[in-house]
Amino acid sequence: MDFAGYDPAGGRQSPGIVSAKIVVAGGFGVGKTTLVGSISEITPLTTEAVMTAAGVGIDDPSKVPGKETTTVAMDFGRITMAQDLILYLFGTPGQTRFWFMWDEIIRGAVGAAVLVDTRRITDAFAPLDYFENRNLPYVVALNRFDGAPQYELEEVREALAISPQVPLVMTDARHRESVKQVLVTVVEHAMLRLQAEHGRGSPTPVG
Amino acid sequence: MDQRRADPRGELVRPYAVTRGRTEPRQDIALEAVLTASPTQVAESRFAGHDKHRIATVCEGRAQSLAEIAAYTRMPLGVARVLVADMVAESLLTLHTAAPAEGFEERMELLGRVLSGLRRL
Numbered sequence: 090m091d092f093a094g095y096d097p098a099g100g101r102q103s104p105g106i107v108s109a110k111i112v113v114a115g116g117f118g119v120g121k122t123t124l125v126g127s128i129s130e131i132t133p134l135t136t137e138a139v140m141t142a143a144g145v146g147i148d149d150p151s152k153v154p155g156k157e158t159t160t161v162a163m164d165f166g167r168i169t170m171a172q173d174l175i176l177y178l179f180g181t182p183g184q185t186r187f188w189f190m191w192d193e194i195i196r197g198a199v200g201a202a203v204l205v206d207t208r209r210i211t212d213a214f215a216p217l218d219y220f221e222n223r224n225l226p227y228v229v230a231l232n233r234f235d236g237a238p239q240y241e242l243e244e245v246r247e248a249l250a251i252s253p254q255v256p257l258v259m260t261d262a263r264h265r266e267s268v269k270q271v272l273v274t275v276v277e278h279a280m281l282r283l284q285a286e287h288g289r290g291s292p293t294p295v296g
Numbered sequence: 297m298d299q300r301r302a303d304p305r306g307e308l309v310r311p312y313a314v315t316r317g318r319t320e321p322r323q324d325i326a327l328e329a330v331l332t333a334s335p336t337q338v339a340e341s342r343f344a345g346h347d348k349h350r351i352a353t354v355c356e357g358r359a360q361s362l363a364e365i366a367a368y369t370r371m372p373l374g375v376a377r378v379l380v381a382d383m384v385a386e387s388l389l390t391l392h393t394a395a396p397a398e399g400f401e402e403r404m405e406l407l408g409r410v411l412s413g414l415r416r417l
């Protein structure tokens with residue numbers, strides 16, 4: 090967690106509305122935007138960040154004059170749960186080479202759902218590795234496409250070497266109820282993890 | 297990835313000008329941090345320049361995250377973050393929660409609220 094410059098008193102913060110976010114990851118075309126759109130109260134929005142070709146975090150193009158830049162887009166949705174509570178859902182940019190953007194997205198996140206398409210199962214390796222390394226609670230959701238190979242959940246767990254503690258669920262990203270279940274699983278898993286880590290006296294994982 | 301323009305300055309020069317060359321926000325603000333603007337703040341923002349006024353207008357009557365502000369104003373995230381941090385310091389926007397809860401109790405309470413919020417959907 091890096092909020093080095095964060096100063097509640099000087100920053101004129103008002104403790105009114107609280108927000109949280111859940112991250113939706115997975116390879117290109119796996120259904121991230123569809124999942125967000127199925128449950129978001131707004132049509133998924135897109136935010137862009139500028140980065141250098143070297144893959145360095147941007148925000149400061151002036152410090153890298155002459156370097157080639159590229160724009161990374163991420164989309165997100167919103168669920169207003171109460172007057173003082175908003176949940177945001179952030180889809181990760183397709184390629185894991187946009188690390189800086191992923192780091193920004195997961196900072197402080199509740200947890201993540203990694204979508205898997207059984208036709209391109211290995212696309213999930215990069216996001217799985219990423220969340221494993223960042224110690225962010227995540228669940229794996231199998232997004233079954235029509236005509237895709239029908240694997241059993243446990244076959245997928247084995248193929249992707251997903252540890253037994255990580256929840257693995259089936260989903261249809263187009264259906265609100267199904268998406269809701271995935272998100273419930275993410276939050277429940279995050280709570281269990283937090284409780285377990287608290288019990289062991291380790292620091293709170295916040296991305 | 298988007299490479300609409302061969303000359304990257306097309307993307308960069310204006311944002312750089314908007315923030316008067318500053319690229320470090322005064323205060324770090326998370327993507328999902330929410331901001332609001334009262335009618336008074338919106339009115340005052342008129343004197344703070346076009347871009348800040350647009351931001352205040354987006355936040356009038358409805359709490360908006362930094363990510364939403366960037367999306368609705370079509371500003372790159374880094375630029376929106378600098379301007380929003382300025383506006384918070386200038387009292388043109390009210391920042392609700394800059395950073396996520398860190399303590400165990402606080403965090404569990406937030407997760408519990410999110411969980412019941414999801415179940416109620």
Ligand SMILES: Nc1nc2c(ncn2[C@@H]2O[C@H](COP(=O)(O)OP(=O)(O)O)[C@@H](O)[C@H]2O)c(=O)[nH]1
Nearest residue numbers: 117118119120121122123232234235261262263
């Ligand atoms: N059959 C089926 N199609 C899906 C499902 N989820 C997404 N799609 C389709 O797959 C395509 C890619 O989805 P998209 O959400 O854009 O993927 P993204 O690149 O991960 O954001 C779209 O045409 C969707 O309609 C699903 O659960 N089942």
Ligand SMILES: [Mg+2]
Nearest residue numbers: 121122164180
């Ligand atoms: Mg997408």
